[in-house]
Amino acid sequence: MKDYILAIDQGTSSSRAIIFDSEGNPAESAQEEFCQYFPESGWVEHDPEDIWQTVLRTARSVLEKFDLTTSKIRTIGITNQRETTLIWDRKTGIPVYRAIVWQDRRTSSYCKKLASAGHEEKINSKTGLLLDPYFSATKIKWILDSVPGVRERANRGELAFGTVDTYLLWKLTGGKEHKTEATNASRTMIFNIHTQQWDQELLQLFDIPASLLPEVKDSSDNFGMTEESLFGTAIPINGMAGDQQAALFGQTCFEKGMAKSTYGTGCFMIVNTGDVALKSSHRLLTTIAYRLNGKPTYALEGSIFIAGATIQWLRDGLKIIANASDAEPLAEKTPLEHGVYMVPAFTGLGAPYWDPNARGAIFWINQRHGY
Template sequence: MTGRRFILAVDQSTSATKALLFDDEAKPVHRVTIEHKQYYPGPGLVEHDSAEILAKTREAIARVVTEATTSDDRVEALAITNQRETVLAWDIETGEPVGRAMVWQDERGTPLCDELRAAGHDPDVHDRTGLLLDTYFSASKVAWLLKNNPDAARRLAAGTLAVGTVDAWLIWNLTGRQVFATDFTNACRTLLFNVHTLKWDPALLKLFGVTGVRLPEVRSSDASFGSAQIPEIGGSIPIVGVCGDSHAALFGQGAFDAGECKATFGTGSSVMLNIGRKPLTPPPGVVLSIGWGADGAVEYVFEGNIHSTGDTVRWVRDNLGLFSDYDEAEKRAAALDDTGGVYVIPAFNGLGAPHWAHGIRASIVGLSRASGADHIVRAALESIAYQIDDLIGRMKENKSVTMRNLRVDGGPTRNRFLMQFLSDIIRSPVHVASIEEISAKGVALFAGLSTGLYRDRAHLRDLAVFAESFEPEIETKKRDKLVGGWAAALKTVLSSASGHE
């Protein structure tokens, strides 16, 4: 009997660690999910236990292999995708973590970012990194650690303080402390990496006061990262393929070429547009990132993050009590012709890309005596499409790249009303992913290409399967009227914001 060949993908996310086996048709055949604890030691502080993340990753790997493979099967490679911007510190000689991991949501770096912005450093940082000077990214968190943790400062002075993103921590430990490396996609989200020179930037290290920390070697997303020692399965697995989660999702969606775009829906939404092999200047409110490094080349993306999409609909359910489950919300929204002029502006934590308005509150605009609960439900769903359209519209201001279509993934994509409305508003086809774990699939594709399990990108296109596709249906005049109403409602709310930038 001939054994099966698999790629094992680890998806280490904000809330849990998943391990999945993908077969030679890039289909998931088994998955294991293990949650980890969230720590909130103070206002604006969000942490994870570095040792727990490593232990849960080892457990997930061992379980998925022992539960779903036989001695005849072969796991060709282990690929890793992970939450981005979250940063960890440890002693490179002893392996001891220095404090907990500081999660991407953590805001302790805000004072430093405000100080640097006030001093006029934002344009230079943006030119070097493609990013905004914001605590969302890793650099200010590392600076805070060095200033506030005496143990970190002591190890820095001794030259043993290692700093890295989640992937680097996992690789270093899984390889028996033999490989200290990360990939382009994770490095480029730290505010310490120059997306033009493709190196750690000495000027940025000095600016943030983190010169002297030990940083990982940066490799391509499809590179080899050593061999993972897994005693629980009695052997080792080559680590091939490492990629940040949003970037892996873009690749997993088959968006290999310039002009192909994806949106991941969750609490908020990440929108990425492949712009090709040149680092084009991003329009205001949009950032430039490295999409991935593969086949000896680097490809770039425009990216924007929206704060509240799925969270908006959850708020209408949980706080307003206007529906009990998401299927009901879809049916009630679809039963109406429109919202009756009602618009929900979901600025529960301000507005993200492309507006970056921090000093405003969420609002419901356009209520009348004729408005009912169903109008608010529909308006909440529609707000997701309008925000995506605002962001894509801003990306389109750079005429060097033309968006071809939008590929979507995440829980809200199961709402057919929303997907059709999204297609109508952005005036583009919308293709819904067939599996939920699209980031894991994306990094598995990198590994499969490198190991020969998958032939080439043309082969991957043949393997790509969409659950459903939607085409624009409404007339342009009607679409423009709806978008105009949203823009007017948004302007009303923004005009009241002292913090709008």
């Protein structure tokens, strides 16, 4: 009987499931997009049920295609869009609000207020992050302060917070496990990357009850077992990591100085800095690359919020193209000297500017363009 691994890749615009053999070769895969919500300018939300159902359907789809009489799924690994924030009821599992996506800018004014009060250096020294709406802490606070009754319920210990990995783990285990791991925790802005603990001073600063928080484990660890009813058998979950760190690991960037660049919904470059949490002089992020056997490996990261999402906008927003693949032939027949360029700052600018109020712009367009 052959052994296989089921990988769940929960992204910003779609969910994917891939079965790999013991040598890392893909055997089956499935992908499903889901809806993006933009209720106000700069706001980006997902329906948590869309996240869960697309994960469940794609996982079931690849398992149904697979002959489990001659093979065995030994374990499940989860990778996920980072920073996206969910809070749900511990008893019912029902979210109190939609998932606030990492691209969301609604807490820009609060971040500016904290920066004006001189808190950015303290936050950066503890978390490696810059004071920006990108990260989870201000999203958590917004939900606590803006959704009626949520802060009171949180103070009573009735609610749980999680990034997408934690939410999926909760759902996959039938609410038995409330855990995250170090790479996702390092993107919340309340996790101290030096002590490897939730930081009490930052929890007080953001007014976040510690009772909301999950246990933080290594990136490779025992996270629990899936509910047998989901896939017909209980499967262990032994790996979790934020998507960009998972890409770094998947590209075998295990040595100091090795780097990867990912072009997806956004663009992200990460370089392994070994056991040293280097501080950038160019406003890059210091983050955790992965944590194994209790030992963190650190990284520097440059984050660009919008890349492939621009193609989605051309398709779903402007309806210029019917499919994402239609963009390539259009680009190929466009003369390089046309002179038009676009800054896709739909949800602000990331590294190194970190301007949450920036917006997209098209430059040097004239009447000749489009013919």
